[in-house]
Amino acid sequence: MPVSVNESGIPSEDTVTITVNGKQIAAAKGEMIISATDRAGVNVPRFCYHPRMKPVGMCRMCLVEVSGPRGMSLQPACYLPVADGMEVVTDSEKVRKAQDGVLEFLLVNHPLDCPVCDKGGECPLQDQTLAYGPGESRFVEEKRHWAKPIELSDLVLLDRERCIQCARCTRFASEIAGDPLIDFFSRGDSTEVAIAPGEKFTSYFSGNTVQICPVGALTATPYRFAARPWDLEQVESTCTSCATGCRVVVQSSSNQVIRYLGVDSDPVNQSWLCDKGRFDFEAHRAGSRVTVPMVREGGELVECTWAEALRKAAEGIGRAMEVASDPSSAVGVIGGARLANEDAYAWAKLVKSVIGTDSVDADLGDGLPADAVLGLPKATIDEVCSAPLVLVMTPDLRELAPILFLRLKAAAQSGRTKVIELTSVGTALGRYATETLVYRPGEAASLVAALFADSDPKPLAAGMEIPPIAGVAASDVARTRALLAGFSSAVAVVGRPSLAESTEATVAAVAALSAARPETRYLTVHRRGNLHGALDAGLAPGILPGRVTLEGGRSTFAAESGWGRVPASTGMSTHEILRSAAQGSLGALILLGADPVVDFPDHESEKALSGGAFVVAVTAHLCESARRADVVLPAAMYAERGGTTTNFEGRVTTLGKKVTPPGQAWEDWAIAAELATALGSDLGFTSFDDIAAERTRLVPLFRHFTPHIWNAPSTRDGVLLPLATAPVGLTGAPRALDPVATPGIGSLPHHAVRPPSPSPLFAGTGTTGPSGAVASPGAVRFSRPASPPDLPAPDAYSLRLVAPYRLYDCGTHVVGSAHLAALAPVGTVRVNHYDLDRLGASTGDTLRAVSPGGSHQVVVEVDDEVQRGTAVMGFNLAVAEGSVSARSLIDLSAPVTDIRLEAHR
Amino acid sequence: MSGTPRTGAPFIVTSRTGDATRPPMEEGHTLNAYLASGGYQGLRKALTMNPEEVVAEVLASNLLGRGGAGFEAGRKWSMVRPNPVRYLVINGDESEPATFKDRMLMERDPHQLVEGTLIAAYAIGAAQAFIFIRGEFALGMERVIAAVNDAYRHGAIGANIFGSGFSVDLVVHPGAGAYICGEETALLESLEGKRGYPRIKPPFFPAAIGLYGEPTVVNNVETVSNLPWIVSNGGAAFAALGQGRSTGTRIFALSGHVVRPGNYEVEMSKLTFRDLIFDPELGGGVRGGKSVKAFIPGGASAPWFGPDQLDLPLDQDAVGKAGSMLGSGSVIVMDSDTCAVRAAWRIARFFHRESCGQCTPCREGSGWIDKVMRRIEDGQGREEDLDLLMDACDNIAPGVSWPPAQTTICVLGPSIPSSVAWSIRMFRDEYLLHIKEGACPCP
Amino acid sequence: MAGLTPENLARARETVALYPQPRSALIPLCHQAQAQEGWLTPDAISQIAELVGVSAAEVRGTASFYDMLHLEPVGKFLIGVCTNISCMLGGAYELLAHAEDRLGIRCGQTTADGTFTLEEMECLAGCDGPTCVAVNYRYFPNQDESTFDTLVDDLAAGRLDGDVPCHGTVSRVDRTVTLMAQRDEVLAERAASDRARSERQAAKEAKG
């Protein structure tokens, strides 16, 4: 039966009609009155209600008159579901009296210190008091007093006198974040929010409590007293701290980024942000920021003009190009995931057409290969979170993509989605998963094969036990296999679970799944913000912009109206580029916001920059690698440039430029354009729009993707490429930002990235296209390796290394943000107590780790979440004096890294 | 005196038949004494019946809940949603000021409570029952736990009770000191190990979504203590006592300025408040021969009555119609020397201290009212305070009438005005005198 | 600081087993921890959190809702004077003032020697004997100034040790029987009896 959809977007068979203030409106069966009135544009004041959390009906601010069996009565609009024929009155004398009353009661114990309160000017309590409140307070008694702000954590402070006990923060912590570390304490009007003695509110999501607090009770240390709301300007943007692509507003004052707030983007972050994304804006003004071009003179980096830096860079690159027969073996380019899509396109053109090298790689040996990211059938976050069954083969998503973790957790908790997790170490998702199978690092492929085999494994001989598979008990495999067999269409979230296992090992697991269940769709997750956008622009060996292979795109791009030329053959990956540089056979190396010295999972990565290659670093921060470069070109950061970005779903969203780059930093596309000129060529770009226009013209994937698409309200959440038709339709009503859900967004003037200009092009309706690969000839396809890599047999004395990402690490953004830097853990090697006892060692001891990278000191720690025979060390963490970080232990050319721990002598 | 049996004061009678088979209360808590007086015969009889026949007897008895709301027990049982998992929770949190009947029932006749609980469990088909006992009731807790231990060994609880094939577990759960946990949904939260926050009705009617989200019956201690008698003697015998909807006997907890404060079990509807207070065998009159200035007919949550209402019968509907409630069955008597402001303030202070804090009007309103009342009693009042108090009451219970409307989740909120608003209405002059003289004028 | 002793830990596990969901045991376990230490030590809170599967913040938050659960140490004898309406009408506030004088502390405080803590209580359901005083929740009704003094003397001298157990002991009687084991069987039996009930119902309706 066709389901018709009414204006409000609700299928009509689930619709009821209610009367609000005499007007009939449609509402979805089961929804609360308040969401129906919100949609109808009827404002009902509220405090405790938050559209993204279960209602509690506590504050009583939303009382409205509702018809019932015993006539009209006051009921909480946030807690009463609509019923057909229900009559609701929101503006009667009785309602106003009740609202007046509640507000007056709320102010009874409120300090009314608005002039010194961070929230003053964007405070729902203040705003609603003006709109609905009594003229003045009749309260003349002594107010409740608490000691002024107390620290809930390093990031969040609590002023209890201002708290109105709405329980938004405590509910967020337990219900949404799953970190019930704050709770109400005491009773009645002594109720306060508190933590347990000796504990802190250490949650990756703590900043959200500050965002949703409807008063000034919770404040964030990085924002405190930084600005007054009326001084703030804001622009909508997309967070690129990880690849989830959460929608945010960037707020600034006096050309300084001051605050990020999460925007309620239904398909992505649903208003939440992780603390890293929220607070790493301090990196914009970090001391390590590069603001002036520099060249190496007499062994030192010295400041110079752009002209000179460009000239030097062009010289170095030109020399390398001259001596080599094939530019792909002479010039390597690493990075690009930091760029906006348009920057990436300009760089791709510079690199592949002007310089002519195909040795460019935005992936730093830590993700899935480009053919997997671009070529596997895609699933969106929504599809993953509404699937009945999801297979998750990723690192701990709370560390890698915190908001994706929240979405999956919510899906699992709702009972809608069963999560089956394959992992080598315990993850935060494990608590919510239906099954967690812990396999031996590197051996996911054989586990996947067994899970999808036609039958259960047999014992080797009658009467013998069935041996475990990849370290997983046969009974667990059988149980999970049965569960998987019950689901016809699988959805999988895949990513590189550990940087100590090679890409091949991960790809083999994906290949096993794709062979067994070809219909599977994938959400490929990676850490680097705009990796997908960089790959879409062709910043990887063997591909051209638009998810096509070098061969597939050659005719278009090499043509005269295109780029003129493209590389002749497939170039090197990052690992190969670095190896070639280390061996002294690379002429020039361009680092595009990449820091391979510390950020590449191989013990030899450091050597690359001392092999004699001419190094150009395009960077915002003077990172380890940039310090060793010959030319350093200062680039604009996140909030300093516009354009678009692409998350791991392949969703393209806008970036907002809010502040100007410091000093002489330039946007990356401009650097590409000028470098091309210095190289005696011309990219043909003098503006962003030039780039977008060429891309739309040349790249089928970007067909219909014009700047105008952002005028449609439905594209606020981004678009999935390719777009099926132009124009993008006006489906769905524009979502009003709820000023009480996120105070500080709605109360500010809100300007979209581009002012809407009505265009005749967009009068019709259409929809965004299906997610997936381009159907054009030459599309990148996932290439299944013939067989999984050979793994060394586990030996009794070795520990297999797992090097997972940690949210707070030594990346430039964390290090550059003082409030976050303090939260980064120290890197230790964590092992099961059994393996440590054997060595007679205990937590805190320094041991010798013998690895392919040599023999080094490490500090060990007992962690029984770690399996026996496994060692876990977070990647890119600071370590104790004299010991080494995970990178120094990893051998990326082997499928897995085994290490041996030895007591010191 | 309608032949209702009573023996000595302060006292309680748990047999309605007037026969002398029941042991004296002081030893009545042991299993042997209970068995000797015919204990557990009601349960044995119930187990020979179908559960719905037991429900039918209770429906016939028209037993009204004794916890405060006065809902028919049989009807409540019939409303439990069908679902193999069902819970029975007995409310022994008795904390309504001036109510002390459940404590005596638990301390003095714990086996009767256990037997009644088991009958109720059988009737609704619960496999797990809890008796939630107010934490402060240390002696009651000890007696009921001992009774449960003995009853298990006697074969009355656990698997296959008395060989009937019916099984039920019974766990005694201690409260920890919070009046609001007497409210049935807060009680369930507390029993789930949480802060005692009342749940919102709808949708959280225990019979539909109760303990752990499963259908649950919550009954008061006194309510179920009636069941052994009702099953043994038949619902009709119970219904023959009393009048109209107020059937059977009921225990009234009488306190305040009376000569003989105590629990009195009397036939419902047949006596008046005047009888209860003045009968020499009951309250014995007002202390010092003074007159009644006011009385509260149903616990601290109930609106006050003046002497002109003394002749109302002890009847749920009659009291309801007159603008208050029989509530928890506790009658507080204030003599002519009582300071109405002070008495009302003390009750307001109670609600302030016991508000759970969820709802703004209750949390903040109770504290505000407490402070203003205190100020008036201390002689620091202003004339506009009276209007302010009435308006604050109106913002908690719009209209300030009975039964109350409410802006809050549970009815603790609208209980706040019961003493404050009604005392202002009844004794406005006395309030004004406090304000004018700048002191409490009472002796 | 002290957590539960091994015996009490074992007892705590038995208590958890009494409930369909572990968190239900949170308050009983708080009582048990208090029976041992007189108050809820941070260690005990962490232990209880682990036993019932919640965070320490949730145990603390829940416990703090309840008047009987103490997050700070209290005296050996917790003397509670009810001042609610019935006792007030019988002179409770006068007695409370006397108690403050007699003990030399204000309401809510503990004597320097840690023997007595004085609290103003809400109605203890001892209204037939105003003023009702509870010592470690053992009731002493009908108190006046002179009986109160005697009570305090007796407590201090240990003469009431038999009647008044150490603070935190809610019940000196323990549960001695375990639950029936076969929950599933019982639920099956319950489902069967539900079916029988609806059949009887149907039969009745067919007849009527």
Ligand SMILES: Cc1cc2nc3c(=O)[nH]c(=O)nc-3n(C[C@H](O)[C@H](O)[C@H](O)COP(=O)(O)O)c2cc1C
């Ligand atoms: C604030 C408040 C306190 C209550 N306290 C008690 C109580 O202490 N004991 C009790 O049995 N019922 C109390 N009740 C009533 C219970 O919610 C519930 O109606 C009763 O336990 C049901 O049992 P019954 O039907 O047998 O009366 C209270 C209700 C409210 C609103």
Ligand code: SF4
């Ligand atoms: S009315 Fe008072 S006691 Fe009842 S839920 Fe609201 S705040 Fe709590």
Ligand code: FES
């Ligand atoms: S009660 Fe509805 S918004 Fe708070």
